[in-house]
Amino acid sequence: MLSLLSSLLCVTLLGLRAGAFPIDDFSVTSQKFLSSAVPDGFSINLDEERLVQFSDDEPPVWMTEREKIRAKALGRKFFDITDTPLSKLAPAPLAASRAYPKLNKQDLVHPVLANLTVDGMITNLQKFTSFRTRYYRSDTGKASQQWLVQRIGEITEEYASTSLAALITVTEFTHPWGQNSIILRIKGASEEATAENGTVLIGAHQDSANMIPFLPAPGADDDGSGSVTILEAYRGLLASNYTPVQDVEFHWYSAEEGGLLGSQAVASAYAQRSVNIHSMVQLDMTAWVKKGTREEIGIVIDYVDADLTAFMRTLIDAYCSIPSVDTKCGYACSDHASWSKAGYRSAFAIESTFDNSDKNIHSTNDRLDISPEFDFNHMLEFSKLSVGYIIETAGWAK
Structure with missing residues (x-):
């Protein structure tokens, strides 16, 4: 009955405009937040209309930002395609025709795995969750992104040799909402290999959100965990003086919580330039091990590339100490979907099956100290997966 009511509310939601909403899952307090003036420190017009896609089988609909917030709270997943309305498919990269x-x-991989530790992840995540919210349209969301750029620079300076540092560039992919996506590139030793086989991408989203965006959102698991997981993989590679054969990029996306806005902008820009991408792997939520369950790595099997997904299972078997388990995520559930939309191969790894994943996300309780179920050693398994994926696909120029 509750499920039916939620479904009816979702349908009703799409036909309404601001000021005409029924009482739904939101409390009276939440209604007040969404009808009051936007607090200082946030830059969002709740009445601005946005074009939203809930399914490939449904036409996109115009909704206000207020309605988007409600739809997300009701569990709906979507692309906000206002700025990227068409799926401009990239030409199939050469790598796509190869197994x-x-x-x-x-x-080469195992010595790097020995360099990985939880120490940096703990320190980095403590800082990353100290911002009141990393919401992409907030001042603290911008500040958290600036801190992350600074932290990437500090790690590069500390761990990269002079010759390796010369191959590394960190750029901000600018967005109109203020919080920028971050792109870190390690230039490969062979331009020919990059041109033929494509750039290897790994990503996470840096933003966080409460169901009501103006409330605190530490975002420890969603997706602070993925963000520091790939950062630790990067540090471990630098400490091992890793030089790839073909280009490798680490991405930290802005505005995933707003409808995959940041990753759509990045993937669309790459597609428009016909950039050859070998593969893209997304890590979103890597910390939670539900009490009483088997520790495992969730491999998403819907809306992903099947061959790349099978390769991820192989990597887990080889380089992780826990098994994989298949799970489903739904439409537009994280930033890998933006790359699939643009015509590239993508895959997605998460902390467990979705049924066993962290239920504290999008709340003030998404903290690293909320429960022993938040496990940095579990996160370390995803750093191992990241390292294995990068070295096996991008090679190592010894």
Whole structure:
């Protein structure tokens, strides 16, 4: 009955405009937040209309920002396609016609795995969750992004050799809402290999959101965990003086919580330039091990590339100490979907099955100290997966 009511509310929601909403899952307090003036420190017009896509089988609909917030709170997943209305498919990269190889770089990968620790992840996530919210349209969301750029620079300075540092660039992909996406590139030793086989991408989203965006959102698991997980993989690679054969990029996306806005902008820009992408892997929520369940890595099997997903399972078997488990995520559930939309191969790894994932997300309780179920050693398994994925696909120029 509750499920039916929620479904009816979702349908009703799409036909309404500001000021005409029924009472739904939101409390009276929440209604007040969404009808009051926007607090200082936030830059959002709740009445601005946005074009939103809930399914490939449904036409997009115009909704206000206020309605978008309600739809997300009701569990609906979507692309906000206002700025990227069409799926401009990228030309199929050469790598897309090739099967993923059998693993053959174990001797290179395992020494890097030995360099990975939870120490940096703990320190980095403590700082990253100290911002009141990392909401993409907030002052603190911008400040958290600036801190992350600074932290990436500090790690590069500390761990990269002079020759390796010369191959690394960090750029901000600017967005009109203020919080920028971050793109870190390690230039490969072979321009020919990059041109032929494509750039290897790994990403996470840096923003956080409460169901009511003006409330605190520490975002420890969603997706502070993924953000610091790939940062630790980067540090471990630098500490091992890793130089890829083909280009490798680490991405930290802005505005995932607003409808995959940041990753859509980045993927669309790459597609428009016909950038050859080998593959893209997204890590979104890597910390939670539900009490009483088996520790495992969730591999999403819907709206992803099947061959790349199978390759991810192979990597987990080889380089992680826990098994994989298949799970489903739904439409537009994280930033990998933006790359699929643009015509590229993508895959998505998450902390568990969705049924066993962290239920504290999008609340003030998404903290790293909320429960022993928040496990940094579990996150470390995803850093191992990241390192294995990068070295096996981008190679190592020894």
